Amino acid sequence: MSSVGKKGSAIFSGFRALGLYSNHLPHVVRFHKKHREFYVVTAVGQCFHTYNVKKLGIVAVSNALPEDIACLAADRMLVYAGHGKVISAFAKNTEVVHTYEGHQADVHLLLPFGDHLISVDKDNAVIIWDVESEDVYLQISFDRSTFEVGAVMHPSTYLNKILFGSSQGSLQLWNVKSNKLLFTFPGWGSAVTVLQQTPAVDVVGVGLASGQIVIHNIKFNETLMKFQQDWGPITALSFRTDGHSVMAAGSPVGHIGLWDLEDKKLIGQMRDTHTTAIAGLTFLHGEPLLLTNGADNAIRVWIFDVAGGEGRLLRFRMGHSAPPTMIKHYDQSGQNILSASQDRSLQSFSTVHERFNKSLGHGSFTKKKAKKKGVTYDTAKLPPITAFASETARQGDWDGIVACHQGFVLTTTWNYRKGSMGAHRLEPERFNKNRALNVHATAVDITSCGNFAVIALSSGHIDVYNMQSGLHRGQYGQDRAHSGPVRGVSVDALNQLMVSAGADGLLKVWKFKSKELLNTHSLQASPSSTLLHRDSGMLAVAVDDFTISIFDMEMKRVVRHFSGQRGQINDMTFSPDGRWLITASMDCTIRTWDLPSGSLVDCFLVDTAAVSISFSPTGNVLASAHVDSLGIYLWSNTTLCSLVSLRPLPADYEPTVVMLPGTCPSKDDEEEVSEPESSEMDEYVSPAQLDEQLVTLSLLPDSRWKNLLNLDIIKKRNKPKEPPKVPKAAPFFIPTVPGLVPQFALPDKSSEEQSKVFNFGVLAQKSNFYLQLEEALDSNLYEAAVRHLKELGPSAVDTELRSLAPDMGGNVCVMQSFLRMISSMLKQKQDFDLAQAYLALFLKLHLRLIAEQPVLMQETENVLELLERTWTSIQTLLNQNMCLLSYIKSALL
Template sequence: MEKKSKLQIVPKATIVKGSKIFDPFRTIGQVASAVGHSIQHRGQASFITTCIGNSYNIYDVETLNLLFVGPQFESQIDCLVSFKNETFVSVENKVYACRRGKLIAEFEYSSQESVFQLLLQQVFESKSYGSPITFIEQSPALDVLGLGFLDGKIVLVNVKQDAKLLSFNQEGKVAGITFRTDLDNQAMMATTNLEGDIFIWDLEKAKIVINMKGAHDGAIGTINFINGQPLLISSGEDNRIVEWIFDNYSGGDYSWPRLLKHRSGHFATPLKVKFYGNEGKKIISSARDQTLRLFSIIRDSQSTEFSQRLGSKKSKRDSRLPNILQFASEESKQRDWDNVLTVHNGLAYSPTWSVATKAIGKFDLVPSSTSVVKAVSISPCGNFGYLGTLLGVVEMFNMQSGISRKIFKGHSGAITGIQTDDRNRLLYTCSLDKTIKFFKIKDSSIYKDIKLPSVPSLILLHRSSDLLAVVCDDLIIRVYDAESGNLVRQFSGHKNQITDLTFSPDGRWLVSSSLDSTIRTWDLPTGYLIDIFKVTSVPISLDFSPNFDFLVTCHADSIGLCLWTNKTLFEQVGICRVDENDVSLVSVPASELGPDTIDEDEEKTTVNTEEPENVNAVNGISVDEPYMLPYQITESCLLTLSDQPKSKWETLLHLDMIKKRNKPVVPAKPPVSAPFFLPTATGIEPKFDVSNGPVNPGTDEDENSRVKFGFGSIETDIVSYLKSGSLSGDYSELFKYMGTQSVSGIDYEIRSISSADILLLFCKAILWQLKEKKNFDFAQAYLNVMLNVHGDVILDSYRDDMDIDSEDNVGGSIKGVLSEIQRVSETEWGKVDGLARIIYYE
């Protein structure tokens, strides 16, 4: 046995290349597996550790809140056990020790070494029971063990006396045994099998009292009674943890245990995933387990399965609806009526669902043609649902009453996709007949017909920009203008069937996934491929968050939903064209909050303590030489805005109103004044003015006097920059200084201008900035504040009886500069207005 301590599991090839735009964040929806869980008691609290593939989760038993997530191991976990603060995990021929989700030690057994001595001593050998033992559990009674066998037999034996005490038989292999400890005068045992059944036995009466048929959808890994509590915890391969409470037992009468708490997720591969609502906090997904689920990315406790109101005569799996292939949802009417439609494999109707009640709805929408439903959509207002059938007919239903309202005919093949615009004016459909048809919803007539060179399999509309994307079997994504029907973009590059695509909320990006395991991001304005990466598992479906912060994906060999963060919201990312052959392999997000990007040649996770030379190198661009966007456009004919946030100059324009609104009810106490003989410099924060001290003490009584007069000599920073700029003809340092100040600092600097001569210099600086065509927005804001504060000074200094160029007529000079500012501003606004008119009329 070899021990390695204090080592962290990290990829051998740490982030060399990866996605420029998306970062792995976490995987949601993974709760448990067929590997048995472990219960750990620490004082009054209890914790449950469950396996989730190649990692584990630790939950608080009282609340079932997720506390810790273990590291990612190189392969699937075979078994785990918790002891005090440590969790020991067995992976192949290695045992790892973790504390609070962090790896602290590794024990590796080499099969090449010989075993020289067995440190074991035989204490007891029982007789043979004829069937292989599958489970052993210590009972609360001394020397008594519960034995489970492959043939379903359960035997309680006294190992010290080698005597069989009780014997039971259940259906199927015994997968778990546990004993209840909170009863004083009763003895209770619970067992389980691989079919998901739980059996409750009364040991005093030696009989079964409760048969919980179908407690789980699949094999149960482990069951445990909590010490001293009437709580039974079970977990299984259906990705579910359940707490059952026995709170109705009295006087020897047994009743069915009540479901107290549970956490669950999909236990089969997800098929479709979409964000729900405009907040971007909830996700709806369907999977091969025949379920529809609502996940919360904020709180796992809010994730739930939509109820199908299953009957009690059949098992859950047999009575569920077939697999959901597609679905559509709208948030607008969720409190009034059903707001979800689903497409099921082989069904000739579409059931409605309600997000408000988390259950199947009132209606089964049956098309008039009684044909299999192939596609669905819901209008943005939530009043109408659309069903596309195998015969090429689209039918509109009222979501409140479930009554058919309109029928749209024109396709000769099965409908593969339906979309509606945001004004309920046009309906877009694609079909196996290689056409896209625009229907007028008002009269069901065909408004436009587009012939496609290949069969379309998917259609998606971005309602804000009126862009219609169509996926075809020739592996090309075509983007059309949803109003005119003109082809505006065409993207090719995928090497296998395209599984899904989604628009970014602003309509600038189009993200697609394919069976070639790549996820590509296309920039619509330029038509370039701006990001590509390959994932370790084939992506099946994806969707962009309405808040632009997350991309959610589901994959072929994973039951979880993977979240990817949009890095452009948190850091500056160079968006430029990428080579589609420069593809790196990225592992899907783990359950923990950390990326795990690996090189294509090194897929195996290994222990590595070396620090990477450059962990942020992306696509050959190192940290030392990042790709940076230009601060200002250098072409002299183009006008640019500042890099300051819009809220800054908006606050500057309304600073008086904000200060009045935020004025405290009780006036603030003035700070304690410094002694009168200590001079201070002007500014937002008082500072001692050490520059006014005596240079040559004792030489001049007036110079060395502690009382200073002559306030006209005070000069603020803005005045200094204005004077130096007027001499050089370059005011760039002034505006650079103003850009570093806070809103209150800018307001103070402008208000500190105390003469008309300085106001003239300030106006000339604004004119210089406008002619430079830079920082246009802030130059206008500075000018607005100056006119509001010093407008009366400018009017008082203006004299009609003197020449405008006269040195004594400062107001006239200011008027001339302001007239030039007005002319330059109107010229630039005219250019903007002209471009807007061209775009509008085109």
Template sequence: MSTASKIFVPNRALGFVSNHIPLETRYIERRKESVIVTCVGRHFHTYGAFHFTLLNISGEHKEDITALACDRYQVFSAAGNEILAWRGGTHIKHKYLGHNLPVHLLLPFGAHLVSVDEGSCLKVWHVDAEELYTEVQFDPASFEVSAIMHPYTYTNKVLLGSRQGSLQLWNLHTRNLIFEFSGWGSGVSVIEQAPVQDVVAIGLADGRIIVHNLKFDQTVIDFAQDWGQVTSISFRKDGPPLMCTGTNAGHIIVWDLEKKENVDQIWNAHYGPVTGLKCLPSEPLLVSSSPDNSLKMWVFDMADGGGRLLKIREGHSLPPTYISFRQRDQIFVAGADSTLKVFSTVTETKNHSYGRAVHNKKAFKRMKNKRSPDAPLVMPPIMELAYETTREKDWDNICALHRGLAEVTTWSSDKGCMGDHKLLHNRFKENPAFHSAVASSVCLTLCGNFVLIGYSSGHVDRFNVQSGAHRCEYKLPKGKPAHKGAVRGIATEGLNQTVVTGGADAYIRFWNFSEGKTLGRLPLKQAVAFFCQNKNSSLIGVALDDNTVCVLDMHSRNIIRRLPNHYSRLTSMVFSQDARWILTSTTDCKIRTWDVPSANLIDIFKVPLPVTRMALNPTGEILATAHADSLGVYLWFNKAIHMHVSLRPLPLDLDPELLELPSQGFNEVEILDTNLEEMELSEDVYQSPEQISEELITMSTLSTARWVNVLDLDVIRRRNKPKEAPKAPAAAPFFLPTIPSLEYKFDLRPTLEEQQQEPALKAVSDLSRLAKMLSEAQNEESLVAFLKTLGPSTLDSEVLNLTSSGESVEPLNKFLDLVLFVMNRKKEFELSQMYLALVLKHHGDQCIADTALAAKLESVKEIQRNEWSSLEKHILYCKSVVHALKRL
């Protein structure tokens, strides 16, 4: 039996934009647009430059992509020692195999492709033939290839740079070394062709940029940047003689080649090194990418010629710390980079960022290096978030709890930015004993007016969200805090009558919402780890420190269910919308689904990385998970929404199969394309028998619309009869024949002849198909199957024409035998009643007049009386039980 998940299948991943592999650009003549290709692990994304939207996602590679390159028609990608050529960004056109080590450099070269692996083995491939053209092996100890470029107008020649600092110009057609450049005492990191013939820019590992003339082996300009290695170089191609370079610190430097000076610096353009930098042809646009998971477009339209940010596509630069569904197709994602973003599960064009959490918004806007990951005003990452939509148009409707801070910040989903309030009681400012206290839990009321905050000191406070004013403190008699230890969970019901808090002191306490007085407590065996509330019911999931889960009913104030030990620390928990399921995740990389009414484990699967957060969308279709050391949010599709899934209790010690995380592209969901008739049912799937019991009768699965109105067809036809007869068209068509005469007349003689013949044709009558099948003595099963395929009008016509005037009543006799057969086997019982009623409607008089048919009807009457007596007995018994239960 398979131990993979029966409920969830991988769908796709969100939040990936770029990594350390440099971006590539290509111009598509048909679209009249440049496209940008970025790498994201085992896939690459293609973006359009006009609207900066995602055009397509490539198929999945066997390994992580190590190199990218583009020409006019194809995208080349290297994954390990395999090279693929993609047409349209989605279809594999060619495949090149032959390298023994991973490929890290690719260069399209006319009808050929040049590739270099980590062992400095250079291979030239014929693109269409997929054949090796030539090969050159370099000694990594003396010349380790680190950069490659084809100089303009240099036929069959490529320029290679090495980590040792020297450069070599090779003719690949003759496999001859033409010239070797001694270098400048530092390793070559990047080589870029200048707009001028014979001139290239060489970026070195020590931060120098050498603009060199290859023909005369002379250095034209020598620049130096103060931020270490040159990671990327690009030249403006729209007129101004400007060169842009990227640094490891995330800055972009703009150099004027005529003035030989630095004219602009884009500070902290990225949180990480600027590994990709490309100027678009004939436009003042620069595109940059970085391992910080962002792709940015800069436009040079400032008065001083400098650049500014024009468009951006970005995910989180550090792993997510919190996720929650905002709507059915939108997810709140807070990252360890202190940003809050919204990802759409439908299209990435709806993704947007709420910005970074900062201590002072005005001072942060004036900072020069505000994009720096360690900016001094940036707050710690968001660890928990409370959200309500009730008053989102009026004031802030999001409250965020930050790591290691007592302050709770407010955000507005309507404005899409951080709010002005920072909620903090004065005791944490004035009393030195509470200076080390931090906010540990947060809850926003359903009305959107109040936020409740629990602290590590045991205090619980209520604030007004609109004004940020403190309204109430929940405390025990004699002014003691709500809990002796940290408050690890807060919940409130929809009417704002009761507040529930759970703490590290192993108590759950109930409070009067408005007065802040205690209403009672519930002791637990272990300390509370965190809460998970289902807002459509009164249930709260309580995770304990002993790795067990309790289900608390706020109304009865009792524990109604206990889930067994998970054997690993719980990291997240979420209810389904109807509160029938609880999903839990643990540090052993397992995700479990529990049935709340029975407290049984019904599904479990394992993932490669531990789950840090989970969220289920309001309709229950999609499960979103965030994982340790991963920048993305992964979506899993719930099969139980669209098909029946047979679920049974599973053993707690079951070792499940490992499911790979969803990829960036859409995964084909098996259940949507599966023919259910051909689906192989597993051993544990219940199959209903054709006949449950011989004492009971079984109804058919035929739709009621196919038989329930058969006896009322005459009434339906009279009701739907048109009120007026159809009228002839006012103007006759031009193609009607005419009579040759002085007057213009149509020749209607063929039509009159057809009308005279029509009554004679109508007088001809024949037996129905059903009568013919009955006369051919076919088996009863095939006859019943034939009747079930007929529509109401066709069935009525078939039974009506069982006999005609002067014909034998034998077909009618055999049809009554068929009705007896259906009644005796007690299947399709309602159909047998309908068939009998239809016969009596059309042939009742004939059945009474014929002695054999009357005797047959007596047999039918006897079977029907016996079956109804048995059925009536069961119905009356069930009715009596129901009445007795109502009186209890």
């Protein structure tokens, strides 16, 4: 297996999840003394989130656990999470610092108790742990047939006392230090579901499965008051501590009852606070705020700012309460993702911050009636959205989203800016007389200008509507466009062509305006969906035989065919440049196909199949929604920030499973990360020359060689008018050697005592370049000399070439060696521009001397022959490229 397979995906890496806020576990409230702020902790699958109550902004996400969290608890320092038979303690809301192992069954109840932690498992075993040492302090066993622990609490001010409630209805008070049962309360004939301390000492609130709430004094074993709720078992209890004696009780149907403890009566009902059972509710200490969460993936804060009234929704965080059916990036910024769900709602999730999330609500036949009745009691609520299309061009003027609903011929419009359902219900008149027909909308598209919506039906009809007025603007085909259900419709970027795919196995291209049929193409099987990349004109068609065909709208033919998937293709998305097609199928794979090469370049497995995917218009993120998962998962595109070598995957390639963002990596993955990668994915290093037939230029800047011939003119022009003046108090600088690469000048210790006699031998010193040319006469290796010249600036190059002449300390042999160096550069066809510049300067400086020396004339003739041959090669290559370019231009025109 290649190194790509070992690490999962070469292109995408898990980033984070959106839209996950709460599950069925009750939340935990913490107070930070230093910050003077309340925090709420909610469990989400294998990790938990921490939010500040002030703005419900996410503060921390814990490291993931190997299993889903089954229970949560917290004290001043740590957060405890039970998963399976193990309990983990987290510090700073993120890292596991303690692990408690010893239960023989799954843990389902936790209670921090000073320096100890009490845990209860499904086998009715109670273990008391020492938090720091992780040792078992005490173990209590109850007879499951007579006392099955269902709730546990510590009564306030009761030293070392713990109160247990059972599913048989009785309560037991234990001293955990002496391991003694102090008292047994007979109960009230119903299972205890909740135990909650009241603001009064010795008084406990007991919630029962019968819906009864008992306020009981455990010191005198006296029941003070009883209340009865008719909404099923009590799921949560909380008491106000801000001066009002009010108790809130949660129910399995999402209602909250408010009870006045002084008047002993019901003072309010908060109905439908959640669409599922109330998992947890907490009155913040000393504040008129009620915090609730539920399995509907929502956290809500309610404020009681009216005396004796019900709570008013202050702030909330809400995701989908049922798995998404389709997701799609909304605008070109790539920061908003539209998501339709099985809970019948349409929501927008922001990738920047949760405060930019918005819910567009539920679809309804009659919007005005639904507004009066309320969403919960709306009998005309539309079923879930199966497909939708959006366009931002005219979103400020009218609706920009069109949606199809499951089993309905009616399509609805939505307004993103208003965050609500739009003004129009698009329904063809042809079915008004016979509504019993089983016809429904199957696919939809909006033109890039935002003016028209094209809607396809299961009857084979395709209709066009105006988005501003909602009026019908025609249909495709005289009777109907296809003989079976239409599986996909797409309009090109210029509103010239419309392409449709039907279950009859035909792909038809129509003129958008005149509705004239231009082309019909037969597919090898019935298509399931289509996707058009408007910029490139490439149409991806997913076929029922699990293959994909790429249809070119310009050429009117299939140009690519991809196969290899082992399940139905659920969704497809193009990369912004149209180079990649990413597909998600029921075989739990997410594959990336490279259109130019026509090959599969990336493939990885996920635990649950992706039902919908969407590539960001900016190309940085891939979003995916999965079966039975409420969240939207983001995968970052690693090719934007690192060099990734993509190669076609072999036919027998077996992908590996990649965990969804936020889940715990397996131990195998961790070990594989530390292994050295295969040489297949090594970084590509370009050779010095691709082909010996080509001519290569140097990579040096023009300033290093282009002005060599005009150097004397430049020096004359740049000559200072006045000699430089030495500043009066010059700062201290370490002396440097002049050159392109700065070097410090080392002090010459031998010349400490300056001699008055001038040493003429200094002028006769030979430079490094001179010595390299002398050595190359025998070895015929000029690479070092060329490399040395490349490092010099124009003035230094000029000085070196001047010093080659005999009157400047050089000789004819070294000049001959220089010409041979030019010949070697021309033979290798490398640094062609440098060879020309150095030769031109050499001829300008020493032309008269060359003419007088037969040896140099012979070398010059050799150089001339090589120059003519190289120039002929360059002209041939240029002519070939110009001809090819002219041919391509004429073919395009």
